[in-house]
Amino acid sequence: MSNGISLKELAAELKLAPSTVSRALNDSYEISEATKKKVISMAEKLNYQPNPFARSLRENKSKTIAVIIPERINNFFAQVMDGIEEIAHEHGYHLLVYSTHEDVEKEKKIVSLLQNKRADAIVMSVSSQTSDVSHLVKLYQRDLPIIFFDRVCSDIPTTKFITNDYESAYEGTKHLIQQGCQKIAFLMLAKELSITKERYRGYLDALKEAGMQPEPTFSLHCCRSDEENIQLITELLKSENRPDGILSSVEKLALATYHSVKKTKLSIPDDLKIITFSNMSSAGLLSPSLSTITQPALTIGQECAKLLIKKLTKPRHNELKDQVIVIPSKLTIRESTMAR
Amino acid sequence: MSNGISLKELAAELKLAPSTVSRALNDSYEISEATKKKVISMAEKLNYQPNPFARSLRENKSKTIAVIIPERINNFFAQVMDGIEEIAHEHGYHLLVYSTHEDVEKEKKIVSLLQNKRADAIVMSVSSQTSDVSHLVKLYQRDLPIIFFDRVCSDIPTTKFITNDYESAYEGTKHLIQQGCQKIAFLMLAKELSITKERYRGYLDALKEAGMQPEPTFSLHCCRSDEENIQLITELLKSENRPDGILSSVEKLALATYHSVKKTKLSIPDDLKIITFSNMSSAGLLSPSLSTITQPALTIGQECAKLLIKKLTKPRHNELKDQVIVIPSKLTIRESTMAR
DNA sequence: TTTAAATACGAAATCGATTGCGATTTTTTA
DNA sequence: TAAAAAATCGCAATCGATTTCGTATTTAAA
Numbered sequence: 001m002s003n004g005i006s007l008k009e010l011a012a013e014l015k016l017a018p019s020t021v022s023r024a025l026n027d028s029y030e031i032s033e034a035t036k037k038k039v040i041s042m043a044e045k046l047n048y049q050p051n052p053f054a055r056s057l058r059e060n061k062s063k064t065i066a067v068i069i070p071e072r073i074n075n076f077f078a079q080v081m082d083g084i085e086e087i088a089h090e091h092g093y094h095l096l097v098y099s100t101h102e103d104v105e106k107e108k109k110i111v112s113l114l115q116n117k118r119a120d121a122i123v124m125s126v127s128s129q130t131s132d133v134s135h136l137v138k139l140y141q142r143d144l145p146i147i148f149f150d151r152v153c154s155d156i157p158t159t160k161f162i163t164n165d166y167e168s169a170y171e172g173t174k175h176l177i178q179q180g181c182q183k184i185a186f187l188m189l190a191k192e193l194s195i196t197k198e199r200y201r202g203y204l205d206a207l208k209e210a211g212m213q214p215e216p217t218f219s220l221h222c223c224r225s226d227e228e229n230i231q232l233i234t235e236l237l238k239s240e241n242r243p244d245g246i247l248s249s250v251e252k253l254a255l256a257t258y259h260s261v262k263k264t265k266l267s268i269p270d271d272l273k274i275i276t277f278s279n280m281s282s283a284g285l286l287s288p289s290l291s292t293i294t295q296p297a298l299t300i301g302q303e304c305a306k307l308l309i310k311k312l313t314k315p316r317h318n319e320l321k322d323q324v325i326v327i328p329s330k331l332t333i334r335e336s337t338m339a340r
Numbered sequence: 341m342s343n344g345i346s347l348k349e350l351a352a353e354l355k356l357a358p359s360t361v362s363r364a365l366n367d368s369y370e371i372s373e374a375t376k377k378k379v380i381s382m383a384e385k386l387n388y389q390p391n392p393f394a395r396s397l398r399e400n401k402s403k404t405i406a407v408i409i410p411e412r413i414n415n416f417f418a419q420v421m422d423g424i425e426e427i428a429h430e431h432g433y434h435l436l437v438y439s440t441h442e443d444v445e446k447e448k449k450i451v452s453l454l455q456n457k458r459a460d461a462i463v464m465s466v467s468s469q470t471s472d473v474s475h476l477v478k479l480y481q482r483d484l485p486i487i488f489f490d491r492v493c494s495d496i497p498t499t500k501f502i503t504n505d506y507e508s509a510y511e512g513t514k515h516l517i518q519q520g521c522q523k524i525a526f527l528m529l530a531k532e533l534s535i536t537k538e539r540y541r542g543y544l545d546a547l548k549e550a551g552m553q554p555e556p557t558f559s560l561h562c563c564r565s566d567e568e569n570i571q572l573i574t575e576l577l578k579s580e581n582r583p584d585g586i587l588s589s590v591e592k593l594a595l596a597t598y599h600s601v602k603k604t605k606l607s608i609p610d611d612l613k614i615i616t617f618s619n620m621s622s623a624g625l626l627s628p629s630l631s632t633i634t635q636p637a638l639t640i641g642q643e644c645a646k647l648l649i650k651k652l653t654k655p656r657h658n659e660l661k662d663q664v665i666v667i668p669s670k671l672t673i674r675e676s677t678m679a680r
Numbered sequence: 681t682t683t684a685a686a687t688a689c690g691a692a693a694t695c696g697a698t699t700g701c702g703a704t705t706t707t708t709t710a
Numbered sequence: 711t712a713a714a715a716a717a718t719c720g721c722a723a724t725c726g727a728t729t730t731c732g733t734a735t736t737t738a739a740a
Contacts, residue, residue, distance in 0.1 A: 030688065051457070079412075101422075116389035285598045287625065287628070362698060370718065371717095371719080398725050
């Protein structure tokens with residue numbers, strides 16, 4: 001009894017044809033209620049479990065969605081995953097999860113593995129290294145439904161879910177200015193990333209509106225390595241012309257800044273104010289507590305899954321339109337941006 | 341050209357039999373080098389991708405491992421996942437990921453979904469509500485290889501990977517005592533959990549060795565809700581006979597404690613010292629920085645995957661022995677346990 | 681009462697890759 | 711040079727569920 005029984009064996013037990021049993025279990029109108037009951041009862045008794053691969057092979061769909069994220073140890077992505085999973089499970093879908101670790105090569109490998117339709121669709125946020133998107137175009141050409149979120153890929157004509165990056169960055173910068181900051185720096189991952197572009201634009205516009213000049217050294221490009229980032233930020237903070245405010249476009253760079261500040265004689269928020277995009281639940285517990293722009297991660301995940309499943313369920317009526325859907329973030333002011 | 345071509349179509353293109361093409365691609369000795377080259381070259385040209393479900397159906401294995409964790413927004417589990425994924429990908433395995441959200445009912449549903457061999461094996465950490473394990477026994481009886489980590493299930497005779505829970509809790513408690521704590525509390529999730537049992541034992545033994553009595557109100561059972569936990573801990577801290585030291589068996593309860601402390605007039609570490617099991621990278625950035633017992637999460641994940649893949653690759657030679665493998669944690673002392 | 685239609689079910693093809701076995705050709709051995 | 715052995719490759723079955731088509735029985739209509 002190690003491995004379950006097959007449909008054929010179940011049919012034999014019932015002295016029925018496999019086709020009949022299949023139809024009975026799938027509640028076909030062609031089968032009488034009497035036999036349906038018999039079949040279902042026997043199926044339960046013998047704990048029959050349909051083979052998912054036989055079904056996938058036959059129906060050419062796997063009831064599986066692949067999710068590709070840049071990293072797992074990240075509150076934002078973890079929350080998005082929870083949102084996706086919630087909706088997916090409601091509709092009987094499974095989740096194949098892949099992390100690129102911010103590495104394009106790894107991303108390419110993963111994408112290549114998915115070409116064989118192991119998953120019915122893909123939800124992804126590209127790595128910070130991704131600028132050439134030919135590997136993603138290939139997916140699109142294969143007719144694999146794909147949805148982007150957060151770090152989107154404007155070249156691929158499909159639906160994207162993002163937050164109001166421009167406005168949030170603009171508001172965050174404006175807040176820093178209102179709190180008295182004169183020299184505001186912008187911390188970013190790769191500048192090719194959609195989110196850094198938009199957030200940078202918001203940052204620049206807020207500066208311009210306040211009549212402030214963006215200094216070149218204040219646009220800091222960071223990388224994957226936490227150590228290097230801390231080093232870079234420390235240098236910036238120790239430089240003669242150091243900033244008195246920071247808008248960090250991602251959570252990890254704000255944390256790196258906290259580490260850097262520890263290495264200097266500066267103090268937050270007196271010498272340096274900082275606000276960051278972040279979904280860290282313990283932002284309020286940092287020293288000092290960290291002002292954040294919180295993205296609607298769970299909702300983003302849910303919406304991605306909802307749209308995708310609609311598309312998978314009714315392929316004709318629901319195409320993935322080339323559009324960007326924006327779900328706004330929430331500003332939470334804490335100690336790190338307090339005016340003295 | 342929307343969907344890829346099949347083996348049969350590829351064979352037709354080459355004017356060969358499907359069997360020959362299959363063997364050529366699988367590097368069979370029965371095929372000449374000349375045709376192998378032709379086949380491989382044509383396969384690349386037409387971008388042939390074998391159908392994974394046809395293969396799974398035939399070979400009765402999916403090259404997929406299911407991972408079940410209690411929650412995703414948790415540094416420990418995220419790191420374990422990274423470890424599992426690293427090894428799994430090295431061997432061409434995919435990961436189906438499920439989160440139970442600490443809910444047994446959800447856990448049962450997920451486990452039930454996996455009975456049909458959608459995954460070749462399972463790596464899991466049980467939910468804090470799990471006490472009855474009949475749903476897991478069923479998996480075992482179905483011959484589905486399963487490995488537990490961290491929150492293990494001693495009733496199931498298979499391999500388990502844990503950290504040295506007893507010793508770490510013992511050392512952590514001893515450290516608190518050395519720092520001058522007289523009344524030490526223990527924060528736990530469900531008491532049925534393997535990790536709380538072991539960590540509690542370590543806590544008790546350290547107390548006993550120091551000649552201290554464990555007070556009943558100092559063993560605090562917490563739950564899933566952060567709000568309720570903060571409430572519970574706040575009450576404890578406001579009680580007449582309040583503790584001056586805390587050993588937290590999981591990260592989230594330490595964070596809840598920080599929140600609770602904010603609601604009282606107490607201060608860490610002067611009035612209350614705290615150390616916790618945690619894999620939070622920003623533990624050093626909290627106010628005050630948090631002393632931690634860091635589990636070897638990545639290694640645990642890697643070892644789980646390694647063992648499982650060995651078992652899947654050589655089913656005869658590698659049974660999953662009923663044993664517990666211990667990988668030690670690391671104590672990191674920070675401000676939260678400093679003596680005045 | 682005869683015929684048409686509805687009901688209930690079975691036989692066999694199908695999805696795509698793998699593999700045991702047989703057939704043919706080439707090479708080796710006696 | 712004939713027989714044995716090796717090298718190559720094709721045919722067809724197989725994995726398990728679904729579905730098209732067909733058939734037998736029952737019911738309704740004429």
